[in-house]
Amino acid sequence: MIPVNEPLLDGNEKRYLQECIDTGWISSEGPFVERFETAMAERVGRRYAVAVANGTAALELALAALGLEPGDMVVVPTFTIISCAAAVVRNGCVPLFVDADPRTWNMDLDRLAELLADEIDRKGNRRLKAIMAVHVYGLPVEMAPVLALADRYGLKVVEDAAEMHGQTCGGKPCGGFGALSIFSFYPNKLVTTGEGGMVLTDDPPLAERCRSLRNLCFQPERRFVHEELGYNYRISNLQAAVGVAQLERLDRFIERKRAMGRRYTALLEGCPGVQLPLASTPYADNIYWVYGVVLSDEVAGDAAAMMKRLAGRGIGTRPFFWPLHEQPVLLRMGLSSRDEGRFPVAERLARRGFYLPSGVALREEQVDEVATTLLEECRGMDARHGGGGRS
Numbered sequence: 001m002i003p004v005n006e007p008l009l010d011g012n013e014k015r016y017l018q019e020c021i022d023t024g025w026i027s028s029e030g031p032f033v034e035r036f037e038t039a040m041a042e043r044v045g046r047r048y049a050v051a052v053a054n055g056t057a058a059l060e061l062a063l064a065a066l067g068l069e070p071g072d073m074v075v076v077p078t079f080t081i082i083s084c085a086a087a088v089v090r091n092g093c094v095p096l097f098v099d100a101d102p103r104t105w106n107m108d109l110d111r112l113a114e115l116l117a118d119e120i121d122r123k124g125n126r127r128l129k130a131i132m133a134v135h136v137y138g139l140p141v142e143m144a145p146v147l148a149l150a151d152r153y154g155l156k157v158v159e160d161a162a163e164m165h166g167q168t169c170g171g172k173p174c175g176g177f178g179a180l181s182i183f184s185f186y187p188n189k190l191v192t193t194g195e196g197g198m199v200l201t202d203d204p205p206l207a208e209r210c211r212s213l214r215n216l217c218f219q220p221e222r223r224f225v226h227e228e229l230g231y232n233y234r235i236s237n238l239q240a241a242v243g244v245a246q247l248e249r250l251d252r253f254i255e256r257k258r259a260m261g262r263r264y265t266a267l268l269e270g271c272p273g274v275q276l277p278l279a280s281t282p283y284a285d286n287i288y289w290v291y292g293v294v295l296s297d298e299v300a301g302d303a304a305a306m307m308k309r310l311a312g313r314g315i316g317t318r319p320f321f322w323p324l325h326e327q328p329v330l331l332r333m334g335l336s337s338r339d340e341g342r343f344p345v346a347e348r349l350a351r352r353g354f355y356l357p358s359g360v361a362l363r364e365e366q367v368d369e370v371a372t373t374l375l376e377e378c379r380g381m382d383a384r385h386g387g388g389g390r391s
């Protein structure tokens with residue numbers, strides 16, 4: 001089986017972990033945590049970084065730091081991971097969804113502008129306070145228009161750069177935009193710590209607030225007296241040690257991902273019935289965090305059917321995100337309604353999209369095998385349905 005993801009841990013990971021064990025520093029008090037924070041802040045050009053337990057926790061803290069009030073609203077793309085909605089809901093706020101762009105798969109900025117005009121200009125919505133900008137699969141959402149809209153309407157921006165280590169947008173590092181930004185270090189991300197995440201900001205009070213919330217809001221003067229309920233979202237020195245070693249090789253990982261993406265595209269171009277990821281936009285070149293494909297409408301059967309066939313031939317895949325506005329949990333909570341038909345792009349991506357093996361450890365011959373197998377399956381499907389399907 002060619003796995004959908006496999007991390008590369010062959011740099012200084014072992015050496016730094018050994019150092020943790022030799023010195024006895026394994027908790028969040030150890031020196032690698034600060035080293036990791038400093039290195040990440042430098043890499044994305046931010047003043048402060050706060051390492052936490054995972055990317056979901058980072059999103060939750062970033063929103064908590066903004067001091068939103070219960071019932072406030074946050075704009076979130078519908079085509080993303082549940083973490084984005086969970087962070088909004090856990091902070092007592094309400095998500096407002098925006099459909100995806102059919103080419104980049106990121107939030108559609110025309111739809112965003114329409115939503116803001118409708119809510120704020122037309123309805124006079126004063127509860128709408130923030131935009132969560134999420135970069136999906138390898139291309140960033142274009143930040144300049146997002147920031148301009150936020151500026152115009154007085155909204156805060158939180159940048160979810162969980163999949164974008166080392167990517168840039170308009171020449172500026174992802175993770176460097178908005179009031180706060182976050183990363184994840186899950187094993188399929190470009191830098192992993194096993195489990196881990198980070199919040200970054202340039203604002204001293206926001207950074208201080210994230211630090212405090214991360215560590216149960218202990219007070220420096222009276223340690224076990226609490227004015228506020230925080231979280232234990234600390235990261236261990238062991239995890240940070242792995243992160244420091246990973247970050248040392250981020251540029252190589254990006255090169256590998258880009259080479260993988262170019263190879264897949266070269267092999268799959270002309271594959272009947274399949275939309276491939278955009279190689280670039282005017283503001284960024286794809287880093288192919290994952291290599292996603294979307295089946296054209298003329299291909300019979302959906303992504304699930306194709307994924308099952310590929311699995312039968314030893315190829316691991318993952319489905320695309322399921323849109324947030326269709327999540328049963330959010331529907332039950334009354335935070336979404338299914339019958340509006342306002343998000344046709346995300347709904348189609350969810351049903352016809354999936355991604356191919358994309359880990360940094362993936363070898364060229366594995367890319368070739370995956371591409372060949374997918375080509376055969378697509379040609380087969382095409383033939384079974386009259387051969388009419390060209391995308």
Ligand SMILES: *Cc1c(COP(=O)(O)O)cnc(C)c1O
Nearest residue numbers: 054055056083162163184185186
């Ligand atoms: C992975 C991911 C997260 C969540 O990170 P975890 O570390 O898994 O909690 C959040 N947002 C996006 C866009 C992600 O891809």
